[in-house]
Amino acid sequence: MKSMRWLIRLILPYWRRILLALILSTLAITSHIGLMAASAYLLARAALHPPILDLMVTIVGVRVFGLSRAVFRYLERYVSHDVTFRVLSQIRVKFYQGLEPLAPARLLNVRSGDLLSRIVADVEIQQNLFLRVFAPPFVAVLVLFGYGLFLAHYDVRFSFILAACFLVAGLGIPLGIKGLSRGVGRRMVALKAELSTQVADTLLGMTELVVYGQIQKHLAKIQRTDQKLQAQQSRIAGLSALSSALTGMIANLGLWAVLVLGILLVENGNLSGVNLGMLALGTFSSFEALFPLALVPHYLEQNRAAAERLLELIESEPAFKSSGGLSPRPKGMDLAFNEVSFRYEPDAPWALNQLTFRIPQHGKMAIVGPSGAGKTSVVNLLLRFWDYDAGQIDLGGHSIREYTPDDVRGFIGVVTQRTHLFNATIRENLLLAKPKATEDELIQAAQQAKLHDFILSTPLGYDSRVGEGGFKLSGGQRQRLAVARVFLKNAPILILDEAMAGLDPLTEREVMDEIYRLMEGRTTLVITHRLLGLEKMDEILVLDHGRIVERGKHGELLQQQRLYHMLWETESVFD
The missing domain is CATH 1.20.1560.10 (ABC transporter type 1, transmembrane domain)
Structure with missing residues (x-):
């Protein structure tokens, strides 16, 4: 009843x-x-x-x-x-x-x-x-x-x-x-x-x-x-x-x-x-x-x-608890994890176990590790898709739980490994990031993502439809469209979760060059299994089973001859 x-x-x-x-x-x-x-x-x-x-x-x-x-x-x-x-x-x-x-x-x-x-x-x-x-x-x-x-x-x-x-x-x-x-x-x-x-x-x-x-x-x-x-x-x-x-x-x-x-x-x-x-x-x-x-x-x-x-x-309970009030004004755009523990189910193993790190405002950090290490879980918590079980995540000097989910996501521009494109035009898919963007802003974002020339080669240009799930585009083109969205949103915090997946090596280097320029003046978190270009990061965290097993700069981690060096050697063989 x-x-x-x-x-x-x-x-x-x-x-x-x-x-x-x-x-x-x-x-x-x-x-x-x-x-x-x-x-x-x-x-x-x-x-x-x-x-x-x-x-x-x-x-x-x-x-x-x-x-x-x-x-x-x-x-x-x-x-x-x-x-x-x-x-x-x-x-x-x-x-x-x-x-x-x-x-x-x-x-x-x-x-x-x-x-x-x-x-x-x-x-x-x-x-x-x-x-x-x-x-x-x-x-x-x-x-x-x-x-x-x-x-x-x-x-x-x-x-x-x-x-x-x-x-x-x-x-x-x-x-x-x-x-x-x-x-x-x-x-x-x-x-x-x-x-x-x-x-x-x-x-x-x-x-x-x-x-x-x-x-x-x-x-x-x-x-x-x-x-x-x-x-x-x-x-x-x-x-x-x-x-x-x-x-x-x-x-x-x-x-x-x-x-x-x-x-x-x-x-x-x-x-x-x-x-x-x-x-x-x-x-x-x-x-x-x-x-x-x-x-x-x-x-x-x-x-x-x-x-x-x-x-x-x-009537299901959401996975996170929102404060329900007004969001505080952030004191900056720094991010901090303080002994954060999280798992997806009560009886599941810990996806993150007492994770602690801090990214200062305008800092650049990369998180690497084998599959299942907990890298994507960090992104899920930052975007308020899930709520952590213990510890605290701070954004701008305030607990992330004090912000509304919409405000948190408004601070963050993210490119994930799986990019969803709607059955609409290229223009409409780009405007998701900034509905009131001008034509010049759209073109600039597409140029930065190395997508503009391809768009002009299509019969209708920016008004070309991408098909259901973007099936008319290749995997690399879909990913570049997602990167273009981030350029267009121009958020103060940038998260790249396997952003270069699906790109050929040449395009990957070109897009990464543009992304490094975008990183300037922004707090950046790079989640990747690819170690290309990580020498430009301020700090690199190596995760394994939800814990930090190594941390430091690219050269330092290679000298330690541990997991990071093993990942680097493996990648070099396949490249």
Whole structure:
């Protein structure tokens, strides 16, 4: 029920629009009842050949009910869908607001296809919340009371017949369908999520699947999941048809019950014969309010299952604790780790173990070491993607926890080993770093990253699209585009996490020359397994299993003949 309370809280701000939609829906059904009842009354009166003037009011009534039904139904659809789309927009906003603090730490174990399914499919399912879950019962109750009072004006027993039929069709049938469809809604949500995940995995890994001949195997897996989903959808379709048939049968029984009672009343002189058809067809028409009720439990189950999947993510605890207040003013751009310890899981080994170092303002430090030594963990902590378990990290004389994550990231320009490019133009991908950058600034940043000449060689220049994930670019071009972003951002702190990965040796030296110029006047941290150019660093730290095992300048570390010297020799062999 927690998920439903969350959804109701999102709906309540629109209660005025909701009330208007319910009234309009009730008026639309009332117009339908009035149209059928007035038509039956008109035919009965006309059979007696009265003067035409005696029929004028009824004729006008038929026309009014016919037109008003269309008008009220249009307005009801307009208002109810307006409410639905407003609620969906709120759900999307709440979901993204809850999701953003979780990235990337809490999303590592969430498959991209499943995440996409939650963002799209699970949110879209909530469009049924008002239209097919909340509105139909309220409208049915309003129609029951409204038309029941009308019938009571002729004989209260008509109202009892209507109430009994509404009770059976509006409560008994939905409960029966609920029992037959138990669990189908949840299974459909789960199967849709699994199908989306499988399709996304197949599309993202298409190249590898083709190379290793696994396409047919994955397509067969998708087909099996699709068949399971179709089976559940067919079951719901069958139950929907059954519920419609049963509701129609109850409607016809209600019509016959009103007719039988009406005939007896006509014979006793307690009811005019011309009113008999009006009451019977009016009763039959009132069942329009009951047809949507049968599948309310199914849609409710779907909505709850989808909402629980959304809440499962957005109610997760972020990996870091934010102060929630205003960030302090940094006294400088120095960085300091003071006996910092960190691990990714409570039972995992320490990624960093009592790490201590300091980079003064405008200083240049490199961290090297074998894979798994903890180099990237340093970057993750500085960018507030994770929070450390012990010790303290200072930025500008203040604990990094005192800053908001956005402010910390605003101080830092970073090039990571894995560069994500959006399916947009080169210009748009560059403007992520500085949305209000001028054309000259874009060109200068691209020139510094040795990318400008390549951009000019493309048909549309800076307006050329890079494709999904930048697949139209080579690995080196993607990396240079990431470097250009850092040049454009021009942040006071520079972090390079394997920034030269994917570059050929010649381009690597050219880009490194530009980066060294960018380092001037900035606090710089270089994370790398490549030792090229590290002689220009003020200090080099050698990590192994999260600990500093060596530190010093390039020449000093080579003379010590330890791990750094071993890495240097290994690199020299492969170069």
